[in-house]
Amino acid sequence: MPQDALSIQNVSHNFGAFHALKNVSLTVPRGSFTALLGVNGAGKTTLFSLITRLYDNTSGRIEVAGHDLRREPGAALARLGVVFQSRSLDADLTVAQNLDYHAALHGITRRETRDRATEVMALVGLSDKLGVRVSALSGGQQRRAEIARALIHRPEILLLDEATVGLDVKSRAEVVALTRNLTRQGVSALWATHIMDEIRPEDGLVILHKGQVLASGRTDEVTKGDDLTRTFLRLTGEDA
Amino acid sequence: MSHALTPRMWLTAFLGIARRETLRFVNQRGRFLAALVRPLVWLFIFAAGFRAVLGLSITPPYQTYVLYEVYVTPGLVAMIQLFNGMQSSLSMVYDRETGAMRTLLVSPFPRWFLLGSKLVAGVIVSIIQVYTFLAIAWFWDVEPPPIGYLTVLPALILSGLMLGAMGLFLSSAIRQLENFAGVMNFVIFPMFFASTALYPLWRMRESSTLLHEICAINPFTHAVELIRFALYGQFDLLSFLVVTGCLILFFGAAVFMYDPAKGLWARRKGGA
Numbered sequence: 233m234p235q236d237a238l239s240i241q242n243v244s245h246n247f248g249a250f251h252a253l254k255n256v257s258l259t260v261p262r263g264s265f266t267a268l269l270g271v272n273g274a275g276k277t278t279l280f281s282l283i284t285r286l287y288d289n290t291s292g293r294i295e296v297a298g299h300d301l302r303r304e305p306g307a308a309l310a311r312l313g314v315v316f317q318s319r320s321l322d323a324d325l326t327v328a329q330n331l332d333y334h335a336a337l338h339g340i341t342r343r344e345t346r347d348r349a350t351e352v353m354a355l356v357g358l359s360d361k362l363g364v365r366v367s368a369l370s371g372g373q374q375r376r377a378e379i380a381r382a383l384i385h386r387p388e389i390l391l392l393d394e395a396t397v398g399l400d401v402k403s404r405a406e407v408v409a410l411t412r413n414l415t416r417q418g419v420s421a422l423w424a425t426h427i428m429d430e431i432r433p434e435d436g437l438v439i440l441h442k443g444q445v446l447a448s449g450r451t452d453e454v455t456k457g458d459d460l461t462r463t464f465l466r467l468t469g470e471d472a
Numbered sequence: 473m474s475h476a477l478t479p480r481m482w483l484t485a486f487l488g489i490a491r492r493e494t495l496r497f498v499n500q501r502g503r504f505l506a507a508l509v510r511p512l513v514w515l516f517i518f519a520a521g522f523r524a525v526l527g528l529s530i531t532p533p534y535q536t537y538v539l540y541e542v543y544v545t546p547g548l549v550a551m552i553q554l555f556n557g558m559q560s561s562l563s564m565v566y567d568r569e570t571g572a573m574r575t576l577l578v579s580p581f582p583r584w585f586l587l588g589s590k591l592v593a594g595v596i597v598s599i600i601q602v603y604t605f606l607a608i609a610w611f612w613d614v615e616p617p618p619i620g621y622l623t624v625l626p627a628l629i630l631s632g633l634m635l636g637a638m639g640l641f642l643s644s645a646i647r648q649l650e651n652f653a654g655v656m657n658f659v660i661f662p663m664f665f666a667s668t669a670l671y672p673l674w675r676m677r678e679s680s681t682l683l684h685e686i687c688a689i690n691p692f693t694h695a696v697e698l699i700r701f702a703l704y705g706q707f708d709l710l711s712f713l714v715v716t717g718c719l720i721l722f723f724g725a726a727v728f729m730y731d732p733a734k735g736l737w738a739r740r741k742g743g744a
């Protein structure tokens with residue numbers, strides 16, 4: 233079994249003349265909570281689009297749980313759970329119908345989905361919301377339902393792209409806590425954010441700025457005991 | 473966890489996509505009504521008016537003079553499928569704008585299969601609409617032979633796939649929902665009016681040779697004729713070949729366009 237849930241080596245991506253990612257390398261160890269920290273436009277969503285194969289990575293190498301994304305896309309995608317930055321649940325359907333649809337897209341039968349749905353909804357604290365239409369859920373509940381959906385096919389790694397955007401303080405804290413709890417149960421998480429408060433000293437940290445990785449490692453090692461915000465501003469050259 | 477996709481998993485994925493399309497259709501009752509009302513208005517009002525001014529000679533597959541309502545019915549059936557294909561296309565663009573499309577595209581199944589399943593699911597929905605329309609049209613003296621209701625089914629599947637694939641291809645090229653009005657003006661209306669849906673080809677030749685040529689090469693004309701002949705238990709080889717060819721072309725183009733490494737998709741900043 234490979235040591236890393238996700239391994240990205242020397243990945244670049246351009247949109248015409250614009251270099252969105254430049255030689256990006258990072259790893260997400262198994263069972264870890266790794267924060268991908270960067271301001272808007274840093275390249276986080278582009279990187280997620282490459283990992284999820286919405287874009288094709290033409291340079292470097294991306295491996296999910298040891299499966300090369302280009303050579304074994306099916307095996308790699310089967311091990312990924314994704315929570316996108318924008319809402320992606322079908323608001324006209326119930327939570328159960330959304331879970332059913334997503335599970336089917338991973339080849340999981342309805343009978344098996346019923347058991348798994350109960351399990352993941354309990355995990356995200358929404359056991360009583362299975363039959364509720366998504367449009368009737370609050371923003372925080374919708375986010376948690378999206379995490380439940382991302383978990384239904386039992387992925388090895390969760391990608392969460394700015395998962396707390398638009399949530400109130402309480403809901404934000406709940407979603408972060410939920411994700412941390414999942415990592416304690418063996419799921420790895422790559423948490424893209426621009427909010428420093430969401431990152432703890434013991435978390436993995438990758439600082440992405442203008443398409444380049446400026447620093448990576450354990451957060452307290454990257455900051456060397458300094459404040460994360462000051463470290464970030466110093467590394468990005470925006471402290472002047 | 474094994475990553476091999478078993479036949480059962482492929483079937484489960486297809487059924488899941490079909491179920492979602494059906495649920496969306498059921499949830500949008502207005503869409504079902506609109507899909508029915510549109511051809512019925514044409515049948516009840518437009519055809520009644522045209523019946524008085526438009527003479528029709530005996531043309532295959534008809535073996536006698538027919539009412540204009542009878543002539544126009546296969547065209548209206550194809551119209552249901554054309555609008556359904558465009559509706560699917562519209563929902564693809566909407567899904568892309570709302571982000572729901574990503575859920576589909578990050579599935580471990582290949583994209584041709586995901587798009588193909590969506591296409592087939594859309595055709596199933598359109599066939600339900602068509603048979604409902606034909607049942608109502610029967611009370612309006614549109615009475616093809618009983619066997620015609622069965623023989624038309626393969627034609628409906630093929631023409632539905634072709635028109636749905638065209639919608640799929642268009643959806644890959646449309647960047648925003650607002651651009652869809654352009655598709656109505658530049659694709660749907662010209663396709664429908666420059667076809668044999670409302671008037672036979674020989675009528676077109678009388679008015680304009682150029683228009684006749686355009687109608688003759690319009691894939692929608694061949695979808696209409698395939699349905700018309702099949703509804704009377706007959707097979708039109710030329711229409712079958714054109715519709716099949718266009719299906720392969722449109723679906724191939726759609727798969728190309730949705731491929732992450734090729735097509736417009738690869739160059740689109742912001743993703744699905």
